[in-house]
Amino acid sequence: MTVQGVKYMSDFEAKKAILDIGRRMYEKGFVASNDGNISCKVGPNTIWTTPTGVSKGFMTQDMLVKMDINGKVLMGKWRPSSEVKMHLRVYKENPDVQAVTHAHPLVATSFAIAGISLDAAVLTEAVMGLGSIPVAKYATPGTDEVPDSIAPFVNTHNGVLLANHGALTWGKDIYQAFYRLESIEYYATILMYTGNIIGRQNLLSCDQVNKLLDIRHKLGITAGGIPPCSPEETNAKDVVSAADIRPAEQSGPGPVLKGVTSIVRPGENPAPAGCGCSGTSGRLTASEGQKAIGAEALGKAKEEIIAEVVRRVIEGLS
Ligand SMILES: [Zn+2]
Incomplete structure (x- = not known):
């Protein structure tokens, strides 16, 4: 369906994609038990989303819930997750967003617990695809505090860590939203290995970061923040094993x-x-x-x- 020049998934496509992403999320260990939630737009003001109390790895189509972006259930017998409030806020803050994913990946969530944002310029792909990932202030899950905590970042970043909780990403489609969740966990893991295990990071220089930002712009990625960079090039020489x-x-x-x-x-x-x-x-x-x-x-x-x-x-x- 296309509305005012914007293409949306059909109900069937959205439900199928949500089940697919739920399985991937579960198999990658991004969620335990019934954690996590996913939503996807099928029109300017309507979404399909995941139910509460179900493992995201074992969902069936009849469990999914259709809602409007004000939170009214339009279709489905199950209750939506209480965390859908933050999804609805993302859609309201940024109408270009078509899908939102939320999970508790181990390493990214550990950074969220430590209150450390993912913002070191160490990985070229992360600079281009993600930018920096801030930690939104702590909010009690299921309350209106959560949407309020993430709202400041929805138009300027591609995802956010929720303090002492997990990670939230959004995108122009459900796959981009999920890939950003994957990238956040990958980026966090690289930061942990280099910063806390190997104990050394060569930061990209500001000139190198600027070139990556040019590429990001050409890729059509308009948000993401800019991670701090090194004034000097520290990686300009070959390293001999x-x-x-x-x-x-x-x-x-x-x-x-x-x-x-x-x-x-x-x-x-x-x-x-x-x-x-x-x-x-x-x-x-x-x-x-x-x-x-x-x-x-x-x-x-x-x-x-x-x-x-x-x-x-x-x-x-x-
Ligand atoms: Zn959660």
């Missing part, structure tokens, strides 16, 4: 280590005094690493690195 490093005393071809910090085995090359790092994860400067690391040691060092990263990932997830 430890296995490719040629010990300085050996002759023959091979890349020479420049500007790369190597991790070496504990005990073999104690960390230099005053570097502030431990023997286990001690890091040497490029020239020191070049002198110290032999081919055999490098192989063992790689195993140590992998074991250390796995240990930190397990620690981070437990």
